[in-house]
Amino acid sequence: MSNPKGVIKEAQNLMAEAFGADKAYFLTNGTTQGILAVIMSACRANEKIIIPRNVHKSVINALILSGAKPIFVKPNIDKTLGIANGVSINAIKKAINENPDAKVVFVINPTYFGVVSDLKEIVNLAHKKDMKVIVDEAHGGQFYFSKKLPFGAIEAGADVSIVSIHKTVGSLTQSSAILTKGDRVDHNRLQATLNILNSTSPSSLLLASLDVARKDIYFNGNKKINRLINMTEKAREKINQIPGVEAITEDYFKSKGEFGYDNTRIIVRFQSLELQVLKFIMN
Ligand SMILES: Cc1ncc(COP(=O)(O)O)c(C=O)c1O
Structure with a gap:
């Protein structure tokens, strides 16, 4: 070394x-x-x-x-x-x-x-x-x-x-x-x-x-990463169907003026979940 x-x-x-x-x-x-x-x-x-x-x-x-x-x-x-x-x-x-x-x-x-x-x-x-x-x-x-x-x-x-x-x-x-x-x-x-x-x-x-x-990423990376991007897209869609939970998208970051986003990541926001839990308790 x-x-x-x-x-x-x-x-x-x-x-x-x-x-x-x-x-x-x-x-x-x-x-x-x-x-x-x-x-x-x-x-x-x-x-x-x-x-x-x-x-x-x-x-x-x-x-x-x-x-x-x-x-x-x-x-x-x-x-x-x-x-x-x-x-x-x-x-x-x-x-x-x-x-x-x-x-x-x-x-x-x-x-x-x-x-x-x-x-x-x-x-x-x-x-x-x-x-x-x-x-x-x-x-x-x-x-x-x-x-x-x-x-x-x-x-x-x-x-x-x-x-x-x-x-x-x-x-x-x-x-x-x-x-x-x-x-x-x-x-x-x-x-x-x-x-x-x-x-x-x-x-x-x-x-x-x-x-x-x-060696693995050089020979197999492209295929694996593209598959991962498809999986994260589907996961975001599913997460966004859960009340009170929000998966942040590239469009969100771009709308805030950011240059770009790594679509292999899933960022989840739970902030409005608190309100949903409160609503559930109040009912
Ligand atoms: C932005 C950033 N830079 C550097 C590091 C340090 O990396 P490592 O854990 O490989 O030492 C981290 C670790 O989490 C990080 O998030």
Whole structure:
């Protein structure tokens, strides 16, 4: 893992190829570890990084370890559902224009609730100012294998993506990968940082599970994901027939101005169930 040459290197190369990346790094301590390594290697102390406020706690820990200076961007807030969604192009544009010395634009794509931002445009804006784009793609590994889903971060032109292969691609819990594309990434620094954070005895079980999951999604992913999308569509229809329960759809998010949604997810709202239960008791 610290300088792979044999089968691990071969498996990492196959992972990169499957996701259309130039390089892949296997991780045995989750996307958490990948986010720490990527931010620590991309930012030195006091260098600016543009980040949305709803980041995972690993990003905040990466700020502590790297000393990078956060420029916070407010994500879109859905007051009805009580959740934070994607970031608007205007918010990113403003942050970039006000901080032309920032080194990195960090994006969560998709969010925990499956909402995606206009990543291609964000990449375009950031690269014009020579800023790197790092994407927390913890929940988006499936995007690369179906045209019915939003673009994967690497497909959208991001420099780095960190993917929880264990969450949506089927490897063992804790196994993730860093994907990189292009020449903005300092691979020596990234590998050196990973070596600080890695065990010198990474679990072979976790590494092998990454290779097996990659093989399965590469050969069978398209069929399985399209079947899953059909199943989630039917499930949403059925859920919406239950009084007081509501399955949120892509149209809902788009009507709120969000760029897109991961249709493999089912988000269920129970808020009006309370009223139904009350009605039942009162009767
Ligand atoms: C948005 C997001 N980023 C990063 C992580 C960390 O991923 P991992 O559990 O693979 O360390 C999570 C975990 O749930 C997450 O939801």
